Amino acid sequence: MHEIVIISGKGGAGKTSIAGAFAQLAENAILCDLDVDAPDLHLLLAPKNLLQTEFRSGNEAIIDLNRCDRCGLCASVCKFDAIELTQRGFQVAPIRCEGCKVCVELCPADAIDFPERHCGSWYISTTRFGTMVHAQLFPGQENSGRLVTLLKQKAREIAEHDGYELMLCDGAPGIGCPVISSMAGTDLAVVVTEPTPSGRHDLERVAKLCDQFKTKVVVIINKCDLNSDQAAQIEEFCKANGYPVICHFPHDHAVTKAMVKGQVITEYDSGPASQLLEAAWKNMLNILHAN
Numbered sequence: 001m002h003e004i005v006i007i008s009g010k011g012g013a014g015k016t017s018i019a020g021a022f023a024q025l026a027e028n029a030i031l032c033d034l035d036v037d038a039p040d041l042h043l044l045l046a047p048k049n050l051l052q053t054e055f056r057s058g059n060e061a062i063i064d065l066n067r068c069d070r071c072g073l074c075a076s077v078c079k080f081d082a083i084e085l086t087q088r089g090f091q092v093a094p095i096r097c098e099g100c101k102v103c104v105e106l107c108p109a110d111a112i113d114f115p116e117r118h119c120g121s122w123y124i125s126t127t128r129f130g131t132m133v134h135a136q137l138f139p140g141q142e143n144s145g146r147l148v149t150l151l152k153q154k155a156r157e158i159a160e161h162d163g164y165e166l167m168l169c170d171g172a173p174g175i176g177c178p179v180i181s182s183m184a185g186t187d188l189a190v191v192v193t194e195p196t197p198s199g200r201h202d203l204e205r206v207a208k209l210c211d212q213f214k215t216k217v218v219v220i221i222n223k224c225d226l227n228s229d230q231a232a233q234i235e236e237f238c239k240a241n242g243y244p245v246i247c248h249f250p251h252d253h254a255v256t257k258a259m260v261k262g263q264v265i266t267e268y269d270s271g272p273a274s275q276l277l278e279a280a281w282k283n284m285l286n287i288l289h290a291n
């Protein structure tokens with residue numbers, strides 16, 4: 001099985017619209033939304049959840065007020081100011097608790113529990129384009145890299161069991177922990193960029209990351225008609241570094257119209273935008289299978 005991840009150096013580059021179109025064009029592929037902090041592929045694919053599982057990672061301190069004798073030691077030792085005195089007694093603000101366990105160890109009344117932290121949920125769902133594995137972290141939760149690794153592992157297990165030939169992932173934006181986690185085992189990265197200085201800069205950073213993982217890179221220049229000078233500079237950068245540009249995708253109102261209808265562009269109509277993405281998909285497959 002081959003693994004493809006669609007990424008961009010930053011959010012808002014049009015990555016998910018392209019991931020949605022590729023999901024429709026793919027045959028025998030398992031879909032995976034690895035943007036666990038702010039997933040939005042589900043808005044286009046309307047998944048029906050078959051399985052929901054809690055994601056737990058790290059630990060958090062919780063004070064049992066029945067055991068607490070209000071000595072205040074925990075609040076004074078917490079370096080993260082996570083413990084405050086409320087009308088009900090000493091309580092931990094979960095958003096500030098870093099799970100260092102110092103208060104748990106020092107509490108003279110043994111009144112602080114330290115359970116695993118419930119950070120969000122992950123799902124196995126059906127969509128009109130096939131099975132999808134996806135997740136949602138609660139706001140402010142960390143460990144998104146761990147969740148990305150878990151999603152990929154589950155998607156691989158399903159792919160192996162059900163005989164999928166391709167895993168198509170919508171990656172997280174940026175080059176942080178979730179993107180790094182999404183690169184492990186990936187054969188090819190589709191980098192979606194825009195012709196702006198920040199778009200070019202982000203492309204350079206994310207392509208470098210792919211090189212470190214020895215992952216093939218292809219590039220889609222989205223809204224390529226926004227700035228022809230910048231588009232030319234991106235083209236030049238890609239040529240110099242051996243990253244094939246598989247699609248120059250101009251701004252097209254049909255993409256927005258498709259979104260409003262809850263569809264991906266390639267199922268909305270067969271106009272120029274769809275034709276470009278179909279050609280890009282074929283081009284990408286050829287590069288994926290080339291030695």
Ligand code: SF4
Nearest residue numbers: 068069071072074107
């Ligand atoms: S250290 Fe323990 S007993 Fe003292 S206030 Fe904190 S939770 Fe209560």
Ligand code: SF4
Nearest residue numbers: 078097098100101103
């Ligand atoms: S576990 Fe650490 S961060 Fe959390 S409340 Fe206790 S001392 Fe503060």
